[in-house]
Amino acid sequence: MQIWPHKHIHTLANFSIQDYKSVFELAKRFDALKNAGTKRIPALQGALVTSLFFEASTRTKNSFELAAKRLSADVQTFAPSSSSLTKGETIIDTAITYSAMGADTLVIRHSSSYITFEIAKKLDAINSKTSVLNAGDGLHSHPSQGLLDIYTLIKFFSKKSLSPEVLNSKKILIIGDVNHSRVARSNLWALSAFGADVILCGPKTLISDEFNNFLTTPTPNQLEDPVKTRGSITICRSLEESIKIADAVIVLRIQKERMIGNLLSSIDSYSLNYGLTREKLSLNSKEIPILHPGPINRDIEISSELVDQYPNCLINDQVKNGIPIRMALLYLLNKSTVT
Numbered sequence: 001m002q003i004w005p006h007k008h009i010h011t012l013a014n015f016s017i018q019d020y021k022s023v024f025e026l027a028k029r030f031d032a033l034k035n036a037g038t039k040r041i042p043a044l045q046g047a048l049v050t051s052l053f054f055e056a057s058t059r060t061k062n063s064f065e066l067a068a069k070r071l072s073a074d075v076q077t078f079a080p081s082s083s084s085l086t087k088g089e090t091i092i093d094t095a096i097t098y099s100a101m102g103a104d105t106l107v108i109r110h111s112s113s114y115i116t117f118e119i120a121k122k123l124d125a126i127n128s129k130t131s132v133l134n135a136g137d138g139l140h141s142h143p144s145q146g147l148l149d150i151y152t153l154i155k156f157f158s159k160k161s162l163s164p165e166v167l168n169s170k171k172i173l174i175i176g177d178v179n180h181s182r183v184a185r186s187n188l189w190a191l192s193a194f195g196a197d198v199i200l201c202g203p204k205t206l207i208s209d210e211f212n213n214f215l216t217t218p219t220p221n222q223l224e225d226p227v228k229t230r231g232s233i234t235i236c237r238s239l240e241e242s243i244k245i246a247d248a249v250i251v252l253r254i255q256k257e258r259m260i261g262n263l264l265s266s267i268d269s270y271s272l273n274y275g276l277t278r279e280k281l282s283l284n285s286k287e288i289p290i291l292h293p294g295p296i297n298r299d300i301e302i303s304s305e306l307v308d309q310y311p312n313c314l315i316n317d318q319v320k321n322g323i324p325i326r327m328a329l330l331y332l333l334n335k336s337t338v339t
């Protein structure tokens with residue numbers, strides 16, 4: 001029996017190897033049940049999962065809500081525009097209100113980095129039993145995305161049984177706007193935990209040199225690193241050079257709202273240099289897997305041809321795998337033990 005050690009989930013920086021394995025093992029079991037035709041199980045009957053999304057989301061919000069329903073939990077959905085936020089209620093008071101209604105888990109997305117720590121601290125201070133699960137906070141962290149991304153890669157590379165060790169020494173190329181990406185930060189923690197060597201590729205305005213030291217630069221509320229040995233991070237400014245040696249590629253969304261006039265001369269020049277196309281991919285002799293957390297900007301960071309026709313484009317697998325991964329996270333926060 002494994003004891004789940006976290007009341008709240010804020011960041012993969014605090015995940016041990018055993019934590020990852022507990023999530024993957026459970027996700028695999030939920031996957032198997034679904035494949036055998038069992039869509040709903042009574043595991044969290046009577047539990048209340050509340051989704052507090054203060055920022056837009058298609059994948060994460062709906063997949064957490066579906067995951068909760070598949071575990072038979074009650075699901076409560078908060079809509080900011082019709083809530084008392086519009087009357088001046090604070091985010092923290094909103095969270096306290098839902099906790100008082102009996103929420104067992106608050107799944108929270110917000111544009112402010114580290115806000116989930118603040119909410120959890122406040123809830124703990126009033127002896128609330130409610131758990132906080134970060135569904136994306138500012139630029140900081142998106143743990144469920146990081147988990148589903150590496151689960152997708154592990155499934156792709158594993159021959160028979162699911163084995164996270166297959167990531168050891170794999171070269172995983174992340175292309176694009178790493179500076180603004182909470183997904184990239186979560187991927188860096190998750191991939192490096194299993195010994196992957198990550199190559200970050202993009203212009204200096206989107207990937208600062210400081211990312212060379214990302215794994216050893218503490219962020220607020222980070223515990224001592226529970227992973228003894230991690231893989232590496234290197235930065236390469238040339239897509240042509242880095243694609244040649246990659247075993248897998250994760251393409252990031254270009255955040256157009258932050259780009260023009262500030263960080264890039266134009267979207268077209270970005271696409272020319274860093275947009276992933278069949279032609280650039282063919283510099284690699286293998287049919288390497290392509291991931292993208294979504295939403296995608298077609299023909300900007302990735303060509304429509306790759307999205308629609310490349311056999312190892314795993315974008316839809318990522319979406320599919322998000323459900324058992326989020327079921328596992330909700331289960332672990334609510335049950336604390338895995339047998």
Ligand code: CP
Binds near residue numbers: 294295
């Ligand atoms: N990947 C991701 O977080 O997508 P959504 O914004 O649609 O949830």
